[in-house]
Amino acid sequence: MENHDFEAGNFEDIPVEFYCDSNKSSFKECTFCKKNLITSSETYLIEKSFKINPNNGKKNTVFEYAICMSCNIKKMNAMSEESISNIKSYMEDNFFDKELELNANSGINSFDKCAVTGKKVKDLLEYNIIGQFFANKMISGYFPLLLSSEIGGEIQELLSQKTKDEFDDFMNTINDIPPELKELFKTKRPILV
Numbered sequence: 001m002e003n004h005d006f007e008a009g010n011f012e013d014i015p016v017e018f019y020c021d022s023n024k025s026s027f028k029e030c031t032f033c034k035k036n037l038i039t040s041s042e043t044y045l046i047e048k049s050f051k052i053n054p055n056n057g058k059k060n061t062v063f064e065y066a067i068c069m070s071c072n073i074k075k076m077n078a079m080s081e082e083s084i085s086n087i088k089s090y091m092e093d094n095f096f097d098k099e100l101e102l103n104a105n106s107g108i109n110s111f112d113k114c115a116v117t118g119k120k121v122k123d124l125l126e127y128n129i130i131g132q133f134f135a136n137k138m139i140s141g142y143f144p145l146l147l148s149s150e151i152g153g154e155i156q157e158l159l160s161q162k163t164k165d166e167f168d169d170f171m172n173t174i175n176d177i178p179p180e181l182k183e184l185f186k187t188k189r190p191i192l193v
């Protein structure tokens with residue numbers, strides 16, 4: 001994966017889509033280590049997973065978290081090499097050639113459709129959004145991405161059992177997140193890598 005376009009990316013205001021449900025404002029701390037994301041000099045990622053109620057079209061958050069780079073590296077280190085190489089080749093096959101250029105610098109417009117399948121967001125009942133941030137700004141470039149939940153499922157299948165076990169161990173080291181969120185993380189693992 002390239003250098004995440006940190007140098008090439010533009011800084012934008014954080015879109016409301018990435019706001020934390022609990023306080024209706026942007027994430028202020030890493031969900032995992034509680035590091036202050038605004039004063040820290042690290043970039044961080046936010047993933048939010050939505051489910052649409054087909055009866056009224058209302059969007060509900062399934063899970064959401066912010067993860068600082070230090071925690072993300074820890075998470076990566078908890079993954080087996082087999083899983084990482086599976087995911088890398090999946091990403092190269094599915095992402096990089098097709099939509100990356102379209103996504104570049106399009107900011108919030110990239111929420112129109114799934115970056116992998118190209119399915120329109122209005123046709124999706126479940127999807128995730130992922131963005132990269134620095135302090136109180138979003139870095140647009142490779143991110144933000146919208147992914148339909150089927151992609152998450154496909155990526156989960158690429159994870160070796162070893163990685164799943166280690167990832168569960170990683171989740172078990174986190175004490176401060178609500179138990180129901182922890183269970184969600186374990187059964188429906190975040191797709192970010």
Ligand SMILES: [Zn+2]
Binds near residue numbers: 030034068070071
């Ligand atoms: Zn952290």
